[in-house]
Amino acid sequence: MSEITYSQAINDAISEEMRRDEDVFMMGEDIGLYCGAFGVSKGMLQEFGEERIMDTPIAEQGFVGAAVGAAMAGMRPIVELMFSDFMCVCFDELVNEAAKLRFMFGGKVKVPMVMRTASGAGTGAAAQHSQSLEVCLAHFPGLKVVVPSTPYDAKGLLKTAIRDDNPVMFLEQKTLYRTKGEVPQEDYTIPFGVADIKRSGKDCTIITYGRMVQMSLEAAKRMQEKGIDAEVIDLRTLLPLDTETIIKSVIKTKHVLIVHEAVQFAGFGGEICGQIADSEAFYYLDAPIRRLGARNIPIPFNPKLEAETLPTVDKICASVEGLL
Amino acid sequence: MNKQYPKDLLADMWFKMNLAREFENRVQWLFSMGLVHGTTHLGVGEEATAVGSILALKPQDYVFGTHRGHSQAIAKGIDIDHMMAEILAKATGVCKGKGGSMHIADPDIHYFGADGVLGTSPVMCCGTALSIKKRKENDRISVVFFGDGSSNEGAVFEALNLAAVWELPILFICVNNTYGMSSHITKVMKDTDISKRAIPFGMPSKSIDGNNVLEVYDTIVKARKHVLEHGPMLIVENTYRISGHSKSDGNLYRSKEEINAWKEKCPIKFIKNYLIENGVFNDKQLKAAAQDANIQVDHAQEYAKNSPEPIMENIYDDVYA
Numbered sequence: 001m002s003e004i005t006y007s008q009a010i011n012d013a014i015s016e017e018m019r020r021d022e023d024v025f026m027m028g029e030d031i032g033l034y035c036g037a038f039g040v041s042k043g044m045l046q047e048f049g050e051e052r053i054m055d056t057p058i059a060e061q062g063f064v065g066a067a068v069g070a071a072m073a074g075m076r077p078i079v080e081l082m083f084s085d086f087m088c089v090c091f092d093e094l095v096n097e098a099a100k101l102r103f104m105f106g107g108k109v110k111v112p113m114v115m116r117t118a119s120g121a122g123t124g125a126a127a128q129h130s131q132s133l134e135v136c137l138a139h140f141p142g143l144k145v146v147v148p149s150t151p152y153d154a155k156g157l158l159k160t161a162i163r164d165d166n167p168v169m170f171l172e173q174k175t176l177y178r179t180k181g182e183v184p185q186e187d188y189t190i191p192f193g194v195a196d197i198k199r200s201g202k203d204c205t206i207i208t209y210g211r212m213v214q215m216s217l218e219a220a221k222r223m224q225e226k227g228i229d230a231e232v233i234d235l236r237t238l239l240p241l242d243t244e245t246i247i248k249s250v251i252k253t254k255h256v257l258i259v260h261e262a263v264q265f266a267g268f269g270g271e272i273c274g275q276i277a278d279s280e281a282f283y284y285l286d287a288p289i290r291r292l293g294a295r296n297i298p299i300p301f302n303p304k305l306e307a308e309t310l311p312t313v314d315k316i317c318a319s320v321e322g323l324l
Numbered sequence: 325m326n327k328q329y330p331k332d333l334l335a336d337m338w339f340k341m342n343l344a345r346e347f348e349n350r351v352q353w354l355f356s357m358g359l360v361h362g363t364t365h366l367g368v369g370e371e372a373t374a375v376g377s378i379l380a381l382k383p384q385d386y387v388f389g390t391h392r393g394h395s396q397a398i399a400k401g402i403d404i405d406h407m408m409a410e411i412l413a414k415a416t417g418v419c420k421g422k423g424g425s426m427h428i429a430d431p432d433i434h435y436f437g438a439d440g441v442l443g444t445s446p447v448m449c450c451g452t453a454l455s456i457k458k459r460k461e462n463d464r465i466s467v468v469f470f471g472d473g474s475s476n477e478g479a480v481f482e483a484l485n486l487a488a489v490w491e492l493p494i495l496f497i498c499v500n501n502t503y504g505m506s507s508h509i510t511k512v513m514k515d516t517d518i519s520k521r522a523i524p525f526g527m528p529s530k531s532i533d534g535n536n537v538l539e540v541y542d543t544i545v546k547a548r549k550h551v552l553e554h555g556p557m558l559i560v561e562n563t564y565r566i567s568g569h570s571k572s573d574g575n576l577y578r579s580k581e582e583i584n585a586w587k588e589k590c591p592i593k594f595i596k597n598y599l600i601e602n603g604v605f606n607d608k609q610l611k612a613a614a615q616d617a618n619i620q621v622d623h624a625q626e627y628a629k630n631s632p633e634p635i636m637e638n639i640y641d642d643v644y645a
Contacts, residue, residue, distance in 0.1 A: 025458070051458065056486075057486065059482040059486065061447055061478065061479040062447050062450065062483060062486045064447075065446075065447025065450065065451065065482075066447055066450040066451035067451060069449055069452045069454070069466075070451035070452065070454050070458075072451065073451065073452040073456070075454075092479075093444060096440075096444070097448065102643070103422055103643050104422060104427040104429070104437075105427065105429045105431060106418065106419035106420035106422055106642060107420070107645075108429070108432060109429070109431045112645075141643050142643055165644075165645035166645050
């Protein structure tokens with residue numbers, strides 16, 4: 001084990017897969033000498049050259065579409081979208097093409113590509129560079145949606161994504177890039193559709209993913225002092241979704257808070273509520289299911305306003321206490 | 325005859341253009357009988373663009389077609405029994421009844437299909453071209469058909485730029501059939517010479533008569549060579565859609581006179597005259613070949629009609645690999 005950053009874990013996952021499989025390559029805006037807007041591809045141009053670490057024009061439809069085509073021809077492209085907000089520019093390529101080609105063509109084609117992108121607020125980048133749009137992607141059968149919360153998960157899940165024969169949307173959390181965690185030296189992968197119970201507890205289940213995992217753990221630690229024992233479930237992948245782990249936990253704790261950074265209204269929390277309500281866990285609930293997401297506004301620029309727009313540790317604690 | 329073409333090539337052109345025409349006429353008829361679910365986009369009158377172009381390619385070349393692509397699929401060598409079954413939404417269809425007329429594809433023969441959203445095939449075609457380049461496949465190119473309507477999509481400009489700057493082995497074929505649905509080309513383009521759109525990308529281009537299958541063939545043979553040796557190229561094949569846009573088309577935007585004038589310029593009539601005048605085949609031989617095409621379409625129709633419907637039990641099979 002060694003302690004590395006979330007960013008390095010992603011870099012390692014890609015580099016190791018590129019050494020292992022010559023069909024893997026990466027393209028995106030300024031990922032070569034510049035190393036990408038968040039520095040994730042540091043050192044990769046030097047190791048793999050311009051042929052495999054390809055700078056692209058500022059043309060998301062162009063290079064994301066090209067990734068779809070290259071995947072159809074049997075390559076394993078990774079595309080880096082500088083900010084997840086830019087998926088709106090190439091939604092057609094992701095949604096109408098990557099997600100649907102296999103089905104429309106009767107199973108005769110595969111689209112083994114990964115779209116990596118920096119997601120979330122907290123950097124003062126305002127409304128067009130701060131969104132958490134995962135629910136938009138989770139709405140499309142044919143895609144897989146991954147949101148890693150730790151360096152360990154980021155590396156293992158990204159390796160699985162690169163080896164997967166389907167289009168995988170990999171939403172990196174931009175405020176986690178510099179966070180550190182233990183990552184084993186040896187090769188490992190983490191299967192999709194398996195949530196991770198990051199903290200076990202008996203009084204309340206906090207269901208979350210991405211950047212909100214660390215905040216929920218912090219909240220759980222604080223609540224421990226007040227005698228509240230919260231369980232924190234990190235979904236890790238939204239599509240496929242590990243409903244089994246959710247249901248088991250809800251039956252155990254009888255109280256549920258769902259936390260995500262994305263806008264609460266029509267967010268992924270609504271789907272989790274639905275999954276619980278549709279299951280036997282519903283009968284075990286001792287209180288209504290609560291959700292905590294961002295306010296229903298675009299992300300504001302001012303740092304105080306930005307922080308108040310999003311869930312905070314205080315808000316998580318207050319929401320749990322309100323449930324019990 | 326100022327140029328010698330191999331007789332079997334000319335026979336193939338004649339047969340495939342007739343097969344495409346007969347196939348689409350049959351689809352139209354099945355449609356009018358209420359046997360086709362959903363919609364279909366016919367390209368009657370555009371057969372020379374598909375047949376002339378694809379016969380000039382090699383089987384290993386990737387081809388992306390258009391949503392008006394039955395003739396492109398036929399020229400690429402698709403099994404018409406299974407294509408007709410797809411149009412009739414049967415389990416034996418090329419897409420197992422999950423795609424329909426708008427998504428006819430057969431990756432086994434490197435035909436990456438018709439696409440329902442315009443402008444995206446050119447960017448995806450850049451991807452297959454990129455894979456050819458990365459794998460150093462030195463006798464393979466990637467070809468995309470798109471229409472005059474699609475050529476106004478932003479993604480097409482991104483594709484032209486990517487192809488140029490990455491020097492991809494890609495051939496852009498714009499089938500200019502004069503109308504985007506009901507909009508005449510002059511209504512949506514200031515300068516209707518689409519071949520000029522290659523200029524800012526430093527790419528050669530050529531605008532040709534898309535109803536002259538021989539001119540199409542000769543042009544694409546040279547273009548393929550250019551693409552292999554020097555990189556991307558744009559060919560504009562000018563033609564006319566005699567059939568309506570789709571089932572919703574009441575032909576309110578054009579006159580019978582206009583349609584009839586183009587019927588006179590029918591690409592099948594053109595090649596027929598050429599073959600007879602040059603003594604390649606006689607009228608009887610041509611009729612016999614056209615009759616063979618007819619019989620194949622009859623067979624496809626019967627095969628499709630007698631095929632089973634897909635079942636819900638395996639509907640999830642092809643969502644994920």
